[in-house]
Amino acid sequence: MTTDSDTIFGKIIRGEAPAEKVFEDDDLIAIRDINPLAKVHLLVIPKTFIRDISQANESHKELLGKMMLVGAQLARDEGIENGGYRLTFNCGDDAGLLVPHLHLHVIGGQKLGAPA
Numbered sequence: 001m002t003t004d005s006d007t008i009f010g011k012i013i014r015g016e017a018p019a020e021k022v023f024e025d026d027d028l029i030a031i032r033d034i035n036p037l038a039k040v041h042l043l044v045i046p047k048t049f050i051r052d053i054s055q056a057n058e059s060h061k062e063l064l065g066k067m068m069l070v071g072a073q074l075a076r077d078e079g080i081e082n083g084g085y086r087l088t089f090n091c092g093d094d095a096g097l098l099v100p101h102l103h104l105h106v107i108g109g110q111k112l113g114a115p116a
């Protein structure tokens with residue numbers, strides 16, 4: 001599958017930029033965040049381009065569900081399921097969205113602060 005995303009995530013998906021991939025299939029990749037906020041910080045990224053969750057629609061329902069389930073599976077694989085973890089979508093400036101290509105943060109492996 002191709003993406004028209006000209007973000008860093010588009011480049012990673014197309015193999016034009018490096019990343020530490022922890023999962024890949026036809027629909028998604030998951031990588032380690034380059035600037036981790038906790039001991040485990042992964043990003044689950046759809047190969048198809050959706051700017052952010054506000055741009056998702058009914059046609060993306062299955063993909064969004066898959067992102068969540070893959071995030072939960074990766075948390076299990078990383079051994080952080082029992083301790084607990086957070087799945088987060090940032091949307092817009094107030095949430096600190098940096099990369100305008102949809103991605104789900106999987107954050108855990110230590111006690112997390114309250115979400116702002």
Ligand code: AMP
Nearest residue numbers: 008019032033034035090096097098099
């Ligand atoms: P957000 O604020 O939700 O847009 O988060 C974007 C995330 O992407 C941040 O946590 C960044 O550290 C991460 N990031 C940016 N560039 C890269 C990269 N080349 N490889 C891995 N993670 C990245």
